[in-house]
Amino acid sequence: MADNNPAADVQQLPEIIVFGPPTIFGHYEKEFNSRFRVLKPWESPLPLSQFLEAQAHNTRAALCGATASLTAAVLCSLPSLRLIVATSAGLDHIDLIECRRQGIVVAYAASLFSADVADFAVGLLLDVLRKISAGNRFVKNGLWPVRGDYPLGVKLGGKRVGIVGLGSIGFEVAKRLEAFGCEISYHSREKKSCVLAWFHIQMSIHELAAKSDILAICCALTEQTHHMINRDVMLALGKEGVIVNIVRGGVIEEKALVTCLQRAEIGGSGLDVFEHEPRLPKELLQLDNVVLSPHAAVLTQESMEDLYHLLVANFQAFFSNKPLISPVPHHYLP
Amino acid sequence: MVKMGNAGIMMTYEMSSYLEQQLEKRFTLFKLWESPTKSLFLDRYADSVRAVVGSTKEGADSELIDSLPRLEIIASYSVGLDKIDLDKCRERGIRVTNTPDVLTDDVADAAIGLAIATLRKICACDGFVRSRLWRNGDFELATKFSGKSIGIVGLGRIGSAIAKRAEAFGCTISYHSRTKKHNKSYKYYSNIIDLATNCEILVISCSLTEETRHIVNRGVLDALGPKGILINIGRGQHVDEHELVSALRYGRIAGAGLDVFENEPHVPESLFGLENVVLLPHVGSETVETSSAMADLVVANLEAHFLNKPLLTPVI
Numbered sequence: 001m002a003d004n005n006p007a008a009d010v011q012q013l014p015e016i017i018v019f020g021p022p023t024i025f026g027h028y029e030k031e032f033n034s035r036f037r038v039l040k041p042w043e044s045p046l047p048l049s050q051f052l053e054a055q056a057h058n059t060r061a062a063l064c065g066a067t068a069s070l071t072a073a074v075l076c077s078l079p080s081l082r083l084i085v086a087t088s089a090g091l092d093h094i095d096l097i098e099c100r101r102q103g104i105v106v107a108y109a110a111s112l113f114s115a116d117v118a119d120f121a122v123g124l125l126l127d128v129l130r131k132i133s134a135g136n137r138f139v140k141n142g143l144w145p146v147r148g149d150y151p152l153g154v155k156l157g158g159k160r161v162g163i164v165g166l167g168s169i170g171f172e173v174a175k176r177l178e179a180f181g182c183e184i185s186y187h188s189r190e191k192k193s194c195v196l197a198w199f200h201i202q203m204s205i206h207e208l209a210a211k212s213d214i215l216a217i218c219c220a221l222t223e224q225t226h227h228m229i230n231r232d233v234m235l236a237l238g239k240e241g242v243i244v245n246i247v248r249g250g251v252i253e254e255k256a257l258v259t260c261l262q263r264a265e266i267g268g269s270g271l272d273v274f275e276h277e278p279r280l281p282k283e284l285l286q287l288d289n290v291v292l293s294p295h296a297a298v299l300t301q302e303s304m305e306d307l308y309h310l311l312v313a314n315f316q317a318f319f320s321n322k323p324l325i326s327p328v329p330h331h332y333l334p
Numbered sequence: 335m336v337k338m339g340n341a342g343i344m345m346t347y348e349m350s351s352y353l354e355q356q357l358e359k360r361f362t363l364f365k366l367w368e369s370p371t372k373s374l375f376l377d378r379y380a381d382s383v384r385a386v387v388g389s390t391k392e393g394a395d396s397e398l399i400d401s402l403p404r405l406e407i408i409a410s411y412s413v414g415l416d417k418i419d420l421d422k423c424r425e426r427g428i429r430v431t432n433t434p435d436v437l438t439d440d441v442a443d444a445a446i447g448l449a450i451a452t453l454r455k456i457c458a459c460d461g462f463v464r465s466r467l468w469r470n471g472d473f474e475l476a477t478k479f480s481g482k483s484i485g486i487v488g489l490g491r492i493g494s495a496i497a498k499r500a501e502a503f504g505c506t507i508s509y510h511s512r513t514k515k516h517n518k519s520y521k522y523y524s525n526i527i528d529l530a531t532n533c534e535i536l537v538i539s540c541s542l543t544e545e546t547r548h549i550v551n552r553g554v555l556d557a558l559g560p561k562g563i564l565i566n567i568g569r570g571q572h573v574d575e576h577e578l579v580s581a582l583r584y585g586r587i588a589g590a591g592l593d594v595f596e597n598e599p600h601v602p603e604s605l606f607g608l609e610n611v612v613l614l615p616h617v618g619s620e621t622v623e624t625s626s627a628m629a630d631l632v633v634a635n636l637e638a639h640f641l642n643k644p645l646l647t648p649v650i
Contacts, residue, residue, distance in 0.1 A: 023472050026472070027475070115478070115480040115481070115503075115504070116478055116480065118480075119450055119454065119478070119479045119480050119503060120450075120454055120456075122446075122450060123447065123450035123451060123454050123456050123479075124456065126443060126444075126446065126447030126450065126451075127447065127451060127456055127457075127460075129621075130443065130444060130447050130617065130621070131617070132447050132448070132451050132456070132457065132612065132614065133451070133456060133457045133460040133461075135613075135614040135615055135617060136451075136457045136612050136613050136614065137457075137461075138615060139601055139606075139613040139614065139615055140605075140606040140607075140613060142603070142606070144598075144599040144600075144601065144615045145599045145600055148599070149615075150615045150617055150620065152620050152621055152622045152625060153617065153620060153621045153622075154621055154622060154623070155439065155440055155443075155621040155622070155623040155624055156439075156443050157439040157440070157443065158623075175502055176499075176502045176503060178502065179498055179499045179501065179502030180439070180443060180446075180499055181439060277468075278468040278469050279469075280463070285463075285464050291456070291460050292459070292460050292463040292464065293456065293459035293460060293462075293463060293473075294459060294462055294463050294468040294472070294473045295472075295473075296454075296455075296459050296473045296476070299472070299473055299474070299475050299476060300454070300475055300476050300477060300478040301475045301476075301477060301478070302477070302478040303478065304475055
């Protein structure tokens with residue numbers, strides 16, 4: 001479309017404001033800029049509240065990254081806002097009650113990342129049990145000819161796995177580990193009637209830990225699940241037990257985890273998330289029965305591309321008054 | 335437990351202290367590594383040795399078998415038989431046993447663990463956090479594992495177990511082996527180049543024989559291509575290591591997860607600096623559970639032999 005005035009073009013594009021910015025924005029900024037007029041608060045010297053007052057009075061749609069905090073205060077400064085598109089499956093950073101009060105609808109990543117996150121959970125678990133990262137360091141530091149044999153790992157097959165939260169991610173993790181010969185049980189807010197017959201339900205998190213060798217944390221972070229995995233749960237899991245967390249750091253009481261690991265009260269841990277990312281307890285860096293990763297469970301080329309298309313599709317639906325592609329289901333809302 | 339007191343068993347190296355203990359309880363155990371040289375050991379014990387317990391590191395070659403006139407059985411602490419001269423055993427009427435099945439799960443788990451670690455850069459993630467780099471920004475994008483096409487070379491017990499696990503991730507499975515397996519519905523390729531061309535993750539899980547030595551050569555690596563990764567939990571000699579190192583250094587394949595090497599414990603140092611390569615010190619069956627199951631099977635085979643009962647897992 002030949003047009004000599006690029007500024008006019010941009011003016012015709014629908015306007016969105018971006019909070020974060022989210023990782024996806026770093027990889028697809030050009031594409032977003034070509035489809036939307038994008039407000040970027042982080043590029044402004046103004047504090048957020050002033051920026052919003054000056055620029056976003058008429059902004060109807062927002063893209064929200066997982067590190068941004070859409071509090072009631074921020075939402076109240078966006079009088080025209082009607083849509084938030086979250087780039088994550090997790091929604092603990094968005095005041096959903098305030099959204100409902102203001103008539104703002106929320107779309108999210110739904111189960112887009114579930115396969116990648118489940119793959120990463122299995123990868124972390126195998127790494128902890130079979131010492132993959134530690135073995136890789138051992139070989140690459142030239143130690144194999146010097147020190148000879150390597151300490152034995154732990155077999156995954158036959159282990160009892162407790163899935164904490166049997167949503168989309170929990171189900172994908174369970175499906176994978178079942179193929180390795182693991183016995184699956186779960187703890188969830190409600191019994192899942194659709195669940196395959198061979199998953200045993202356990203009613204309390206404590207009981208699940210007592211009857212498991214491995215806990216896979218797969219639930220959302222809410223008031224109820226905050227610090228749910230505490231010292232009691234870890235002691236119930238026991239000194240051979242392994243905890244894998246690929247959802248939100250806040251589900252685990254981090255200080256208690258560090259203590260249990262240091263005292264060998266649990267056997268090991270695979271952690272992609274932490275309470276105060278990117279900070280984490282430096283004691284974890286000293287432990288070799290721990291595998292650490294920088295909130296990378298969703299970071300694949302494929303998922304970023306899929307996410308881009310999903311986000312754009314949600315915005316396009318909104319701007320043409322069509323139903324959203326991935327609205328947050330009603331039962332998620334408090 | 336019967337003490338078959340005088341039966342002399344030669345153990346070729348310190349493969350398992352649990353196995354040593356179990357053998358010492360039942361037999362007279364001669365430990366090769368406790369002699370300064372092999373010839374001194376043989377001078378002293380050769381005439382007393384009725385059984386050899388060997389494994390992937392030190393087996394029983396033609397020369398050793400010839401120097402043991404009373405040898406009746408070789409019980410290998412492994413499923414692989416590439417370190418045993420099987421022809422010589424057949425010639426001399428020597429029985430051979432190995433440890434199939436008990437290690438299948440662990441080796442298959444190691445293959446999947448290596449594949450995920452390589453594609454999802456888990457070792458690099460761990461290093462990134464430990465080097466305190468996270469505060470400076472996000473980690474990079476990796477490659478999704480679910481849904482990838484897996485090409486398996488050798489669809490035996492281990493290959494089948496790998497396939498079963500990969501299917502739970504939505505992966506498609508194809509394979510190459512000497513003959514098509516009619517009880518399997520996976521796509522079969524009668525030649526390995528076609529398999530490598532048509533898969534994204536090539537997994538080596540066949541036994542090492544004359545035919546499969548260097549089965550993964552330059553042609554196969556080129557066919558696998560710049561987006562492909564190689565996973566080897568078979569034997570280092572399955573792969574032309576020199577060509578593999580070159581392919582990795584020049585990006586002709588995307589990465590590799592390797593548990594085995596041509597000249598263990600020596601690994602080409604040019605692989606050490608590559609983040610798209612995950613290296614393990616031959617630990618495919620090295621878990622507490624499997625090591626003791628393997629040891630128990632070695633002992634059970636030897637007991638059966640000396641009590642004139644049927645061997646549990648005979649090869650010859």
